[in-house]
Amino acid sequence: MLDYDKEAEGYDAWRGGEPRAAEAADAVRGLIPRQTRALLDLACGTGIVTRRLATAREGMRVTGVDRSVAMARQAAARLPGTIVLADARRLPFRDGEFDAVTSVWLLHLPPTDDDVRAIVAECARVLRPGGVFVTTVDKAASHNVGSDIDAVMAARPRRPARDTPHLVESYAAECGLRAAGQARFRGRGQGRSPRRTIADLRRGWFVTVPPGSPLAEEFIGRLAALPDQERDRPDPVFTLRAFRKD
DSSP: OOOHHHHGGGHHHHTTHHHHHHHHHHHHHTTSOTTOOEEEEETOTTSHHHHHHHTSSTTOEEEEEESOHHHHHHHHHHSTTOEEEOOTTSOOSOTTOEEEEEESSOTTSSSSHHHHHHHHHHHHHHEEEEEEEEEEEOHHHHTOOSOHHHHHHTTSOOOOOSOOHHHHHHHHHHTTEEEEEEEEEEOTTOOOOHHHHHHHHHHTOSTTSOTTSHHHHHHHHHHHTSSOTTOOOOOOEEEEEEEEEO
16 A cells, blocks of 8 residues: 555645546535535545535535544645544544545555445444445546556456445445445546556555566556557546435
8 A cells, every 4th residue: 555644745746636626526515415514524635625525515514534644734734623633443533423424535445344344334433313424436446447558557466446336335234324326526637648657656556566576667668668658548437425324
């Protein structure tokens, strides 16, 4: 997994910046009930999406959580006094404290299924009855846009996907969360060029292909042979699922 403390400074620039944040926040807002007054944003990162959620509705209190010190520091600069440093598997909040919980690009990261199950359970715990949990699913699959880059990278070792819709829905059901809608949004600025993919390989973005390994160098050679080295291929399209607490 990437070291998000090291990634924090350049994270927004690498991941599409404000246009990407706008797409994500707009899609999330569409799944949050209008009566939401207290929202928790898990894995808020630099706070670039969280800030847009915070200004979405007058009178709504938004709290951001991240476990990376450097990420939380960036988020706190955007949203002073609203960011908490914590592990999503053990949230420091009361039962039923929030009307909505959001987690954009989180459930694909934990190392085990039990970790994902624990995060979903914590989201359910801090939700009030009738509250809504909104999360991205199938994050890794979303990046496969059928490009020539995807064809090159298809041979890389795969980590089990822990955020498939079926798995997330099953964990949600265990906690009394029922399907309540879905949406999709474009990851603007996240389409890869061959040159950018090479840079990602060298900094460890592909977690199953260690930087400097023979396999990484093989992929780098094949990517360097592709045409249009600077041209971004299509942006990924991400999926959100919403679950309501009984």
